[in-house]
Amino acid sequence: MTETKMDPRILRTRKLIMDSFIELSSKKEFKDITIKDITTEAMINRATFYYHFEDIYDLLEKVLSEVLLVNLNCDFYKCDHLNEEAFVSIFIAITNFQKSLSNRCHRGYEDTIGRIIREQLEVIFYKMLLKQNKMEDDEALKITAVILSWGIYGASVEWKRNGMKVPPEEFIKSTIPYLISGTDFGSKI
Amino acid sequence: MTETKMDPRILRTRKLIMDSFIELSSKKEFKDITIKDITTEAMINRATFYYHFEDIYDLLEKVLSEVLLVNLNCDFYKCDHLNEEAFVSIFIAITNFQKSLSNRCHRGYEDTIGRIIREQLEVIFYKMLLKQNKMEDDEALKITAVILSWGIYGASVEWKRNGMKVPPEEFIKSTIPYLISGTDFGSKI
DNA sequence: TTGGATGTGTTGGATATCCAACACATTTCA
DNA sequence: TGAAATGTGTTGGATATCCAACACATCCAA
Numbered sequence: 001m002t003e004t005k006m007d008p009r010i011l012r013t014r015k016l017i018m019d020s021f022i023e024l025s026s027k028k029e030f031k032d033i034t035i036k037d038i039t040t041e042a043m044i045n046r047a048t049f050y051y052h053f054e055d056i057y058d059l060l061e062k063v064l065s066e067v068l069l070v071n072l073n074c075d076f077y078k079c080d081h082l083n084e085e086a087f088v089s090i091f092i093a094i095t096n097f098q099k100s101l102s103n104r105c106h107r108g109y110e111d112t113i114g115r116i117i118r119e120q121l122e123v124i125f126y127k128m129l130l131k132q133n134k135m136e137d138d139e140a141l142k143i144t145a146v147i148l149s150w151g152i153y154g155a156s157v158e159w160k161r162n163g164m165k166v167p168p169e170e171f172i173k174s175t176i177p178y179l180i181s182g183t184d185f186g187s188k189i
Numbered sequence: 190m191t192e193t194k195m196d197p198r199i200l201r202t203r204k205l206i207m208d209s210f211i212e213l214s215s216k217k218e219f220k221d222i223t224i225k226d227i228t229t230e231a232m233i234n235r236a237t238f239y240y241h242f243e244d245i246y247d248l249l250e251k252v253l254s255e256v257l258l259v260n261l262n263c264d265f266y267k268c269d270h271l272n273e274e275a276f277v278s279i280f281i282a283i284t285n286f287q288k289s290l291s292n293r294c295h296r297g298y299e300d301t302i303g304r305i306i307r308e309q310l311e312v313i314f315y316k317m318l319l320k321q322n323k324m325e326d327d328e329a330l331k332i333t334a335v336i337l338s339w340g341i342y343g344a345s346v347e348w349k350r351n352g353m354k355v356p357p358e359e360f361i362k363s364t365i366p367y368l369i370s371g372t373d374f375g376s377k378i
Numbered sequence: 379t380t381g382g383a384t385g386t387g388t389t390g391g392a393t394a395t396c397c398a399a400c401a402c403a404t405t406t407c408a
Numbered sequence: 409t410g411a412a413a414t415g416t417g418t419t420g421g422a423t424a425t426c427c428a429a430c431a432c433a434t435c436c437a438a
Contacts, residue, residue, distance in 0.1 A: 008232050009394050009425065034415065043197050045396045050417065198395060198424050223385065234426045239387065379438100386433075394425070405414070 014052055016042040018063050025104055030060070060109070064116045068097050072124060082128045087152075087176050088169050090124070094156045095168040102164070114153060121149035148179070203241055205231040207252050214293055219249070249298070253305045257286050261313060271317045276341075276365050277358045279313070283345045284357040291353070303342060310338035337368070 020041035024033050035056055039046045053059045071093040079086040094117060101113060126145035133141060159171050209230035213222050224245055228235045242248045260282040268275040283306060290302060315334035322330060348360050 007394070007426070008234070012232065013395080035417090036415070043201065045197070046416090047397075047418080048395055051394075055416080196396065196424070202425080224387090225385070235386090236388080236427075237425055240424075244386080381438090382436090384433100384435080387431090389430080390428100392426080394423100396423075397421090398419105400419080401417090403414100403416075406412080408409100408411090 010052075013042075013044055013048060016044055017049060017052065017059065018066065021059055021063055022067075030109070057112075061112065061116060064101075064113060065120060067100075068093070068117060068120050071097055072120060081132055082125075082180070084173070084176050084180070086128070087179060088172060090121070091152060091155065091172040092168050094121070094152065095159055095164070098156055098160050099164060102160070114157070117156070118149045118153045121152055122146055125149055151179075199241075202233055202237060205233055206238060206241065206248065207255065210248055210252055211256075219298070246301070250301065250305060253290075253302060254309060256289075257282070257306065257309050260286055261309060270321055271314075271369070273362070273365050273369070275317070276368060277361060279310070280341060280344065280361040281357050283310070283341065284348055284353070287345055287349050288353060291349070303346070306345070307338045307342045310341055311335055314338055340368075 017038060020038050021033070024037055024041060028037075033056070035046060035049055038056075038059075039049050049059075053062065072090065075089040075093050079089065097117065122145045125148045126142060129141045129145055155172060155175075159166065159168060206227060209227050210222070213226055213230060217226075222245070224235060224238055227245075227248075228238050238248075242251065261279065264278040264282045268278065286306065311334045314337045315331060318330045318334060344361060344364075348355065348357060
């Protein structure tokens with residue numbers, strides 16, 4: 001998951017930068033945050049910032065990935081199989097993430113955020129599929145993970161478009177049998 | 190006061206080490222705290238510890254000095270003259286410090302602690318005397334600062350020996366005229 | 379007694395971070 | 409318009425931190 005033996009200086013500095021960015025995000029809009037602001041808040045040199053991140057968009061991506069990953073693993077570590085509970089807790093994590101971002105001001109980056117969500121979902125789905133499918137066609141599992149990640153992300157977009165009012169578990173629950181048993185579930189054939 | 194332009198790495202690392210030591214002190218006795226404990230808690234390398242401190246006693250001294258200095262400056266920054274208010278707030282800072290240490294487990298280091306208190310007092314008294322005595326006999330001011338520091342420290346020891354029950358300002362107030370106006374205060378001559 | 383386990387303090391080479399300086403773009407404002 | 413101010417991204421040399429290894433001391437159980 002996380003790199004095993006990292007230089008503690010790197011962990012420390014990345015955390016300082018990311019935490020400062022999150023802190024600043026709660027006070028300013030993203031477009032008003034400069035790299036100088038971040039490095040001043042973090043008490044690190046501006047050159048050091050560029051040692052770790054390409055630019056401020058790279059930082060944004062990595063912070064969002066990190067936040068989402070923590071959310072996912074938090075709710076999800078108990079499950080070891082893609083059952084109903086797993087799908088529900090994944091979907092709740094995604095909707096929580098979307099909700100928290102709709103307050104923060106990251107408007108104009110919906111496509112970036114969508115990509116990040118799908119990337120993280122793809123990783124987690126692939127991992128779960130590998131675990132429960134004992135070494136079958138690897139390529140098929142990968143593509144299945146892609147399809148699931150787009151699907152679940154799409155569901156969260158739809159949930160958002162409906163005003164984020166329906167409880168997420170309710171929103172997703174009815175469709176889960178189709179996810180788990182496939183489209184044949186309930187088929188007349 | 191504090192060095193003006195310090196390398197931020199140094200400030201960061203010292204703070205990490207000191208904070209970790211304070212944190213550990215609230216859980217263990219001083220004698221049970223190893224340097225490995227501190228560096229692990231602080232997530233810094235053991236060699237880095239020795240770059241900043243001679244040994245664990247050196248760290249103890251510097252932490253205590255720092256804590257006391259913060260207390261002193263906190264209560265004291267408003268005063269710019271050695272009047273009654275100044276003496277009272279200094280004495281309160283010292284007794285607070287003694288009280289906080291009597292909970293923590295630094296037994297066996299009373300002499301070290303006493304020395305630290307007197308050193309800090311001496312610095313602060315000397316600074317105040319210089320400010321209000323427009324360039325007179327420098328040596329005399331230094332020695333006066335020494336005498337005041339021993340005196341006030343002694344008062345705090347006595348206050349502690351009496352069970353730390355009398356309110357510190359009450360304990361010190363009656364003697365302040367003698368400190369400010371000298372032994373001639375109230376003299377019959 | 380001995381030998382392993384644990385803690386202290388030191389060292390040399392590798393690496394991350396700092397700093398000052400630079401070139402370039404964008405904004406501000408006179 | 410143009411010039412000052414502000415922000416971005418890069419560089420080279422200096423310095424703090426990391427890491428693995430070492431020598432030494434202390435403690436404790438076989």
